[in-house]
Amino acid sequence: MRRTLTENVLILGAGLVGSSLGLALTRAGYDVVLWDIAASHALVAAGLGAGRVSDESTDNPDVVVVATPPDVIPGLVAEVLEKFPDAVITDVGSVKAPILRAIDRLAPEHRRYVGSHPMAGSQFTGPLTASGDLFRDRTWVVTPEPENAPADIAVIEKLARDVGARVVTMPAAEHDVAVAQVSHVPHLMSILTASHLRQVPQDNLQLAGQGIRDVTRIAGSDPSMWRQILTSNASAVRHELLEVAQDLAFLIDQLERPEQLEKFLGMGQAGALSLVGKHGQDPIDVLEVTVEIPDEPRALARLFTDIGEAGFNVEDFELTHDQIRQLGYLSISVEREVAEQLRANIVERGWHAWSGSRK
Numbered sequence: 001m002r003r004t005l006t007e008n009v010l011i012l013g014a015g016l017v018g019s020s021l022g023l024a025l026t027r028a029g030y031d032v033v034l035w036d037i038a039a040s041h042a043l044v045a046a047g048l049g050a051g052r053v054s055d056e057s058t059d060n061p062d063v064v065v066v067a068t069p070p071d072v073i074p075g076l077v078a079e080v081l082e083k084f085p086d087a088v089i090t091d092v093g094s095v096k097a098p099i100l101r102a103i104d105r106l107a108p109e110h111r112r113y114v115g116s117h118p119m120a121g122s123q124f125t126g127p128l129t130a131s132g133d134l135f136r137d138r139t140w141v142v143t144p145e146p147e148n149a150p151a152d153i154a155v156i157e158k159l160a161r162d163v164g165a166r167v168v169t170m171p172a173a174e175h176d177v178a179v180a181q182v183s184h185v186p187h188l189m190s191i192l193t194a195s196h197l198r199q200v201p202q203d204n205l206q207l208a209g210q211g212i213r214d215v216t217r218i219a220g221s222d223p224s225m226w227r228q229i230l231t232s233n234a235s236a237v238r239h240e241l242l243e244v245a246q247d248l249a250f251l252i253d254q255l256e257r258p259e260q261l262e263k264f265l266g267m268g269q270a271g272a273l274s275l276v277g278k279h280g281q282d283p284i285d286v287l288e289v290t291v292e293i294p295d296e297p298r299a300l301a302r303l304f305t306d307i308g309e310a311g312f313n314v315e316d317f318e319l320t321h322d323q324i325r326q327l328g329y330l331s332i333s334v335e336r337e338v339a340e341q342l343r344a345n346i347v348e349r350g351w352h353a354w355s356g357s358r359k
């Protein structure tokens with residue numbers, strides 16, 4: 001008989017994601033036990049406050065979360081399905097359909113397994129890089145199957161919400177297509193940019209600014225982990241990459257055609273804006289409030305103070321400079337409904353400001 005209060009969680013794999021989950025669940029009042037094939041990882045995670053180290057003989061979890069590299073997830077899920085006949089099992093693997101198919105082969109009776117995937121992480125590995133805030137305001141995808149009991153799905157959804165995540169439910173195959181588009185191909189674009197730096201002489205690398213650091217951050221991720229993710233989602237990733245290859249060929253052709261090039265750059269800007277919403281929410285409908293910054297000492301600092309005091313949630317901002325009139329402009333993106341209030345507030349404080357849609 002399943003317990004109604006699911007408070008004992010066993011986490012297999014105390015790396016970045018497993019330890020972060022341990023920290024967040026412990027903080028939410030769960031009793032967390034950790035196990036890792038590298039005993040030191042479980043010890044370090046426990047030391048950080050992510051739970052207790054499992055002694056295996058006394059484990060009696062209500063929920064098991066498998067947080068290991070993808071290739072070993074199916075075997076571990078099959079093992080714990082058998083070992084803990086009352087527990088609900090989930091995993092955090094970055095692909096879902098191939099894991100489900102492998103579990104199907106290893107443990108045909110797997111209705112207590114509910115797949116999931118937190119869309120939160122980093123380029124780092126191991127428990128020392130964990131954070132109890134990793135899942136806050138991030139999407140956690142749950143990929144139930146028709147044979148899952150609704151109560152078991154609810155257990156996993158509650159666990160995700162208890163660590164601050166927003167749950168999105170979708171079939172495993174749809175999940176895999178979506179992550180090819182928003183995670184796996186972007187990862188490869190970062191890899192392409194970063195690996196191209198190998199040809200750049202050391203002297204030239206000194207000129208690198210924040211842009212290239214932003215674009216290459218995730219290229220620093222563990223190659224072995226990403227080999228596992230990408231090979232198991234190869235067909236969806238290939239489909240997206242072929243589209244990118246067409247765009248790249250087009251771009252090479254248009255480099256000296258200013259109008260076509262600007263159109264293409266505009267498509268990039270539109271793509272970036274489609275992500276402006278917070279993680280996992282619909283993109284926010286934003287308007288820009290543009291404020292003129294006079295050429296006076298500390299004008300920008302005063303403006304930021306006034307915006308801060310006005311108390312509006314700024315989604316984004318951009319600073320531009322008019323060389324001829326010696327004026328600066330700060331364009332602040334805010335939700336459409338509050339744009340006029342912000343403009344009026346700023347004007348009241350003595351600034352010239354107007355609002356409008358982003359070009």
Ligand SMILES: NC(=O)C1=CN([C@@H]2O[C@H](COP(=O)(O)OP(=O)(O)OC[C@H]3O[C@@H](n4cnc5c(N)ncnc54)[C@H](O)[C@@H]3O)[C@@H](O)[C@H]2O)C=CC1
Nearest residue numbers: 013014015016017037068069070093094120121122125126
């Ligand atoms: N890194 C990221 O940003 C994200 C990763 N994921 C998924 O989370 C899972 C874990 O990834 P990370 O925590 O980033 O990796 P990690 O390398 O930080 O941690 C993996 C842990 O699993 C342990 N492990 C390996 N084989 C094991 C086995 N047979 N039994 C028990 N423990 C074992 C390792 O010793 C290590 O501590 C992967 O499946 C990945 O696809 C999901 C969301 C984000």
Ligand SMILES: O=C(O)C(=O)Cc1ccc(O)cc1
Nearest residue numbers: 094118119120121122123218
């Ligand atoms: O570092 C980042 O920004 C990530 O997006 C990390 C990440 C890596 C793998 C996943 O399956 C999900 C998230």
